Amino acid sequence: MISSGMTKLAALLFAIPNQPRGVILVDEIENGFYYKRFPILWRSLMSFAREYDSQIFASTHSLECLSGLLEAIDDGQLEDISLIRVEKENDASILRQFSGKMFKAGMEMDGEVR
Numbered sequence: 732m733i734s735s736g737m738t739k740l741a742a743l744l745f746a747i748p749n750q751p752r753g754v755i756l757v758d759e760i761e762n763g764f765y766y767k768r769f770p771i772l773w774r775s776l777m778s779f780a781r782e783y784d785s786q787i788f789a790s791t792h793s794l795e796c797l798s799g800l801l802e803a804i805d806d807g808q809l810e811d812i813s814l815i816r817v818e819k820e821n822d823a824s825i826l827r828q829f830s831g832k833m834f835k836a837g838m839e840m841d842g843e844v845r
Contacts, residue, residue, distance in 0.1 A: 736763035740772060747779040747787075755780075760789040761796040769799020777804065777811065797844065801835055809835060814844060 739762075746755055764772055780787050791797065800812065809831030816827045829837065829844075837844045 734763065736765070736768065736772075739763050740775065743776060744779055747776075747783050747785050751783040751785065753783075753785050755785060755787045757787065757789040759791060761791050761793040764796075766793075766795040766799070769796050770803040773800045773803035777808070781811075794844075797834075797838065801838055804831075806835075816844065 743755060743757065747753075760772075761769070776787055779785070797814075804812065812831040812834065814829040814831075814834040814837075816829065818825045818827060834844060
């Protein structure tokens with residue numbers, strides 16, 4: 732009787748302590764969540780990841796989800812996040828990594844970061 736988002740969040744929060752110092756991979760993390768709840772989602776995940784020394788790799792195409800991430804953290808936590816963007820260049824996929832500060836600056840300038 733709970734939403735798919737809550738089920739997904741619970742599964743992720745149970746997975747993190749189950750694999751301390753591990754890596755959690757989440758495809759389309761925004762699925763199942765109401766967009767106004769993204770900051771709560773990110774705060775919860777980041778808190779558990781810090782506590783259990785884990786990394787989270789999450790994919791999204793949602794600008795609202797990325798905005799929710801920035802809303803969930805303060806400037807001191809920007810070093811804890813990174814944006815990895817896949818781009819096409821001469822029919823090849825290129826990965827570009829942006830620091831948390833660069834990611835925030837791109838979002839503030841209304842740049843296309845997805």
